[in-house]
Amino acid sequence: MHDLVHGGGTIIDGTGAPARSADVGIRGGRIAEIGSIARSGAAHRYVDVSGAVVCPGFIDLHSHADYTVFAAPDAVTQAAQGVTTLVTGNCGFSPFPVLPEHAEELRSHGGFLDDGLTWEWSTAGEYAAAVDRLPLGVNIVPQVGHSSLRIAVLGLDDRRPDDRELARMRGLARVAFADGVAGLSSGLIYAPASYAAPGELAAVAAEAARFGRVYSTHIRDEGDHLDRGIDEAIEVGRRTGVRVEVSHLKAVGPANWGRIGAAMEQIAAARRDGVDVRADQYPYAAGSTTLTTRLPGWSMEGGVPELLRRLADPGVCDRIVAELEADGIWSFLPPRIVVADTPEGPFRRFVGQDLATIAAAIGEPPAGAMLEVLRRQRGIVSIIMHGMAEDDVRLALADPAVAVASDGWVLHCPGEGMPHPRSFGTFVRVLGRYVRDEGLLDLRTAVAKMTSLPASRLGWTDRGVLRPGAVADVACFDPERVFDLSTFDEPWQLAEGVVHTLLRGQFVWKDGAPTGVAAGQVVRTGHVGS
Numbered sequence: 001m002h003d004l005v006h007g008g009g010t011i012i013d014g015t016g017a018p019a020r021s022a023d024v025g026i027r028g029g030r031i032a033e034i035g036s037i038a039r040s041g042a043a044h045r046y047v048d049v050s051g052a053v054v055c056p057g058f059i060d061l062h063s064h065a066d067y068t069v070f071a072a073p074d075a076v077t078q079a080a081q082g083v084t085t086l087v088t089g090n091c092g093f094s095p096f097p098v099l100p101e102h103a104e105e106l107r108s109h110g111g112f113l114d115d116g117l118t119w120e121w122s123t124a125g126e127y128a129a130a131v132d133r134l135p136l137g138v139n140i141v142p143q144v145g146h147s148s149l150r151i152a153v154l155g156l157d158d159r160r161p162d163d164r165e166l167a168r169m170r171g172l173a174r175v176a177f178a179d180g181v182a183g184l185s186s187g188l189i190y191a192p193a194s195y196a197a198p199g200e201l202a203a204v205a206a207e208a209a210r211f212g213r214v215y216s217t218h219i220r221d222e223g224d225h226l227d228r229g230i231d232e233a234i235e236v237g238r239r240t241g242v243r244v245e246v247s248h249l250k251a252v253g254p255a256n257w258g259r260i261g262a263a264m265e266q267i268a269a270a271r272r273d274g275v276d277v278r279a280d281q282y283p284y285a286a287g288s289t290t291l292t293t294r295l296p297g298w299s300m301e302g303g304v305p306e307l308l309r310r311l312a313d314p315g316v317c318d319r320i321v322a323e324l325e326a327d328g329i330w331s332f333l334p335p336r337i338v339v340a341d342t343p344e345g346p347f348r349r350f351v352g353q354d355l356a357t358i359a360a361a362i363g364e365p366p367a368g369a370m371l372e373v374l375r376r377q378r379g380i381v382s383i384i385m386h387g388m389a390e391d392d393v394r395l396a397l398a399d400p401a402v403a404v405a406s407d408g409w410v411l412h413c414p415g416e417g418m419p420h421p422r423s424f425g426t427f428v429r430v431l432g433r434y435v436r437d438e439g440l441l442d443l444r445t446a447v448a449k450m451t452s453l454p455a456s457r458l459g460w461t462d463r464g465v466l467r468p469g470a471v472a473d474v475a476c477f478d479p480e481r482v483f484d485l486s487t488f489d490e491p492w493q494l495a496e497g498v499v500h501t502l503l504r505g506q507f508v509w510k511d512g513a514p515t516g517v518a519a520g521q522v523v524r525t526g527h528v529g530s
Contacts, residue, residue: 002027002043004505006476008050012444013466014451016400019444024054026472029504033468049476052499053443056451056464057084057473058427061280062216062247062405064088066095066142067113069131072410074516075138079501079509080494081427082475085463085523086410087454089143090247091218092187095119096127096144097172099152106151108304109192112290112382113409125179128522136520137508138410139473141458143216144176146186146204147193156303158195166203173207180524182458183214185247188229189293191300194220198232202239209242213525214457216245223252226259230266237275245457246279248407249396250287250388257389260396268401278457280405281396283429285388286488287407288340288420291374291381294333296323304379311375317368324367334359334366336386338488341417342377352418384420384488397434400445403453404430414492421491425484428495432483443479458525472505 002025011022011034025033025043039046058081065075066088078086088094093110095117107119121127124144131140149169154161161169173184184205187193205215215236219229230246237244246267251259270277292300292307299320300307310316334355342348350358350373359369373381396402408423427450434440441449455464462470475498482497501509503519 002032002037004045004047005037005043006047006049006054006474007037007039008048009052009054009476011466012053012055012447014056014447014464016444016448016452019053024466024474026505029472031466031468031470031472034466047500049499052476052478054466054474054476055447056466056470057475057501057503058082058450059085059087059454059464060406060426061087061245061403061454061457062090062407063409064090064093064113064407065138065140065410066131067093067110067117068115068409068411069134069136069140070118071116072412073134073136073518074514075136075410075520076514077411077413077424077494078138079514080498081425082477082498082501083138083427084473084475084501084503085139085141087141087143087182087458089145089181090185090187090216090407092145092147092185092190092193094143094145094148094185096121096124096148097152097176098122102151102155105155105303106148109147109151109156111304111380123179124176124181128179128524132522135518137514137518138520139503139523140520141523142181143183143185144173144181146184146196146201147190149173149204150192150196154192156192156301156306158192158298158301160197161200166200169204170207173204174211177207177211177213180526181213182525183216184208185216185218187218188220189218189222191297191303194297198235202236205236205242206240209240212459213242214245214459215242216247218247222250223256226251226256226263227266230263234267234270234275234277237270237277243457243459244275244277246277248287248405249279249281249402251392252287252387257392260392264396264399264402278401278403279396280403280454281393282405282407282422282426283393283397283434284420284422285390285393286384286386286420287388288382288384288422291337291339291370291383292379294324294337294370296320307379308375311371317371320371321365321367333385333387338384338386338418339373340382340384340419342381345377347373347376382417384418394434394440397430398441400449401453402449403457404446404450405454413494418488419491421484421486421488424486424491424493425495428477428482428497429484431477431479432497436479436482472502474500474502476500
């Protein structure tokens with residue numbers, strides 16, 4: 001007898017196969033049967049889902065929830081979207097490994113993401129154990145960040161590791177992979193990863209390849225040198241054999257709008273040449289990061305504490321301003337950079353305002369205003385940057401080979417600040433706006449981009465699909481009602497139209513509301529079905 005049957009729904013199994021009407025039987029946390037199942041006597045519980053789509057739970061390949069899950073372990077912002085699994089440790093940021101000699105540097109490096117981390121661990125395994133003790137409403141899949149490995153060995157220095165130091169980085173990576181992390185990530189626009197040479201990246205990625213893990217990379221340049229950034233990622237895959245995932249594919253800056261088609265062909269050509277490389281993308285024309293990414297790389301050597309010392313020197317500030325004003329892309333950025341959040345401080349009143357407006361309010365030129373905001377807010381300022389073109393977003397989204405991923409995190413709702421709406425609406429935005437309302441892609445393709453495609457990048461075979469034997473992580477949504485309410489002006493709104501979200505056959509979201517059931521877990525690679 002089944003534990004649960006979802007009856008009368010439209011099955012989209014995640015593989016890209018056509019939709020069909022069928023019932024789904026669940027037993028022992030796994031899919032037991034898909035077909036015609038008797039309404040009475042065949043299950044302990046029968047749930048009528050007529051008119052709704054039943055599909056695998058959505059797998060978010062790119063999340064930073066490892067830094068916020070201690071504050072919002074129920075992950076209601078994700079359950080409301082049908083998201084069942086979050087891959088974390090992206091852009092080179094992971095809260096491990098923690099070595100005593102560089103622990104403070106690691107904490108400051110991810111300070112703009114940190115929401116209540118306890119820092120009670122040293123290794124990936126200890127971090128995973130701490131997260132597993134939380135009342136999780138979502139699955140967490142950690143990766144190890146290249147920046148975190150580098151900080152553990154070199155701190156925040158702008159230099160290349162010697163042979164012994166590189167061997168130590170590789171050894172720490174092996175420990176993390178043995179602890180079950182799903183991959184290695186890099187964030188090459190962020191110091192100290194921006195100081196790394198391609199050979200260093202390949203050496204560490206070779207360890208990921210050895211363990212059969214993925215290499216996810218926020219490439220070195222998403223603007224004027226987009227092609228070079230992609231080439232560097234491809235070359236790591238070519239040299240090591242590692243699976244490469246180009247994170248949140250985009251072309252930043254008006255001068256680069258229209259280049260996404262060429263970037264996608266560059267990636268496709270590498271696949272044809274035998275390199276296992278793909279990309280993911282969020283369905284918005286704006287990103288979100290830390291304001292320090294707008295600074296010259298040299299100014300971030302030593303991290304935020306050293307930056308603040310530099311910002312106290314008028315001569316150094318003049319040098320930074322001169323470099324920013326000489327940058328060909330700087331002229332368009334101030335009106336497009338919005339302060340999303342910052343700790344309590346004199347400039348918190350500017351949350352939700354762009355740099356051009358802030359500059360006018362304080363009587364400074366935009367570059368000088370940015371430095372003043374960073375100085376007065378102790379270097380911790382999150383931003384939203386409206387830097388992409390909607391046509392580019394649509395072109396990438398229409399490609400079946402580009403996965404959907406949020407680049408967001410779990411949040412308590414409602415909350416403070418002006419976070420990017422992608423944390424609240426990425427997956428339903430695709431289903432509602434781009435599938436139902438605009439017909440940019442069909443429903444079965446969209447679901448595959450959120451389920452089996454990301455699962456395949458992780459090397460998984462029993463998640464991301466609806467078939468007998470697969471883990472019963474399931475989403476059920478009304479295709480006529482699914483909609484993202486969260487906007488840049490009013491972000492604190494949950495998605496609509498997802499009826500049920502299940503983890504291992506247990507409802508974490510039922511009849512459009514959270515259940516409070518803590519059915520999530522840390523999924524360790526090598527124990528995918530645990």
